[in-house]
Amino acid sequence: MKRLAAALVAAAVSVLFFVAPAYAAAGLHIVGRNIVEANGQTFVMRGVNHAHAWYANRTNSIADIKAAGANTVRVVLSGGRWTANTASDVANIISLCKANKLICVLEDHDTTGYGEDGAAYTLDQAVNYWISLKSVLQGQEDYVVINIGNEPIGNTNPSQWTAATVAAVQKMRSNGFQHLLMIDAPNWGQDWQYVMRDNGQTILDADTQKNTILSIHMYAVFNQPSAITSYLDTFASKGWPLLIGEFGWQFASGEVSDETVMAEAVKRNLGYLGWSWSGNTDPILDMTTNFDASQLTTWGQRIVNGPNGLKATAKQASIYGGTTPTTPPTTPPTTPPTTPPTTPPASVGCSAAYAITGQWQNGFQGEVKVTAGSAAVKSWTVTWTYANGQAVTQAWNATVSSSGAAVTARNAGYNGSIAAGGSTTFGFLGSWSGSNTVPTLACSAT
Known part of the structure; x- marks a missing residue:
């Protein structure tokens, strides 16, 4: 804290040595x-x-x-x-x-x-x-x-x-x-x-x-x-x-x-x-x-x-607490069903919702929620195009790239798999001027 004044001088640094601890205490x-x-x-x-x-x-x-x-x-x-x-x-x-x-x-x-x-x-x-x-x-x-x-x-x-x-x-x-x-x-x-x-x-x-x-x-x-x-x-x-x-x-x-x-x-x-x-x-x-x-x-x-x-x-x-692990599937029955299922298999798909979670002069924070459809997905991609000159400057929990106003976000290595009906989120920081309207998103999954 700087409640007390002190004369301070900047200078360079040199070298020290540290031996890794052999003892691990309880807690942190x-x-x-x-x-x-x-x-x-x-x-x-x-x-x-x-x-x-x-x-x-x-x-x-x-x-x-x-x-x-x-x-x-x-x-x-x-x-x-x-x-x-x-x-x-x-x-x-x-x-x-x-x-x-x-x-x-x-x-x-x-x-x-x-x-x-x-x-x-x-x-x-x-x-x-x-x-x-x-x-x-x-x-x-x-x-x-x-x-x-x-x-x-x-x-x-x-x-x-x-x-x-x-x-x-x-x-x-x-x-x-x-x-x-x-x-x-x-x-x-x-x-x-x-x-x-x-x-x-x-x-x-x-x-x-x-x-x-x-x-x-x-x-x-x-x-x-x-x-x-x-x-x-x-x-x-x-x-x-x-x-x-x-x-x-x-x-x-x-x-x-x-x-x-x-x-x-x-x-x-x-x-x-x-x-x-x-x-x-x-x-x-x-x-x-x-x-x-x-x-x-x-x-x-x-x-x-x-x-x-x-x-x-x-x-x-x-x-x-953190991300809850996906519940492993139950063991399938060893005896096959006597009649084939009448319900067609669920198709792979996803939806995405965009939200502005914080905004200040020339900058904002956004979040996108990706939700799987009726079948589990292994990977997902979300795309959108900004209409008002906004730009993504940094992102986390997704790999985000831009080409002009078009933005593409792909899952990270650890959050591509989503259970049926489940969801994950990624966030980003962006810049804007004039207006900061919410774009329309498209989501695809495999």
Whole structure:
């Protein structure tokens, strides 16, 4: 979070080494560079930060963040630097996350800028706060990630971060926490002096459960695409688990290149959590106006509806359920019928319905539902022609191509088979100007 100013300098990155963990913890855990659920399914965080510590009455934002397409929310908590969030309050937040099918990253904001900000707490004090919440955190390892301390060291003596973080991780484990732990970088989270880059292996090795992920915050230090890709390349080359725990947007030339952050995260299968839903002292970083989900700001439109944004890329954690497998056919009778069937076999066919699910200036999100006819289909193709100059710019769950105004969408490798009467959907982002009328669709199947 950028409530506290810090002088920041952009620079290049170098090399570290990571040994893949031999231990897999219960619930969410690290395998290689990935977050993996207890069932072995990889989970990629896509979400936003929510300033709960300062706006405890805005719990409706959890549902709004889910509706915006997120699969994760990072929740600001305080153990006493601000009004403390009690165990019952945290338990309620976890319940809201689960009710809205979100993974819940809980972070203690008290540590922000320690060493530079005299009001900041130590990481050891943050661990004591987590210990005070243990009764409501234990048993939630499938749903909750503990971000021990937000931006735990400022720009003054950032080298202290390594020993303090090692001690914090070890104290969490010695007190019985089995959760996935998230570790923020020093330098107000931006690591411009490369302490996390150069000492990350020490942190990962300190975790007896090998269940820690490192988190970089990307603001003005990362205002050029090259700075972003260079930093991410370093961690990729060593196989270190990493996510982008906070980032803003390029509202001015000296700010972070948010489009690069999101595109690179999607390309590399990294998680990202944008800052923040609403309530900033500098409202340029608000995604909504006064917590109103119907009033997305420019930043909100970019992260919610952008080509690499939440609605286009976030996938719900499998623990909350996913696509129901097709019921296997029952075993056919071994004795053939004595008379041939009088009903002719069903013909293969399909229908398609087009819907605009979101629209903003010059852009929109659409969804097409493909439904099989009276017989199962093995593959399908949907075509349409735009009448008003619209164009598809990105699609998911289908392979979409365009020739002028004509659009052709073919099933992906995993959703071509549809049971008789069953359906599947694919989505896309598009551009428009003037008008955005719904086209007529044609569907064919084999």
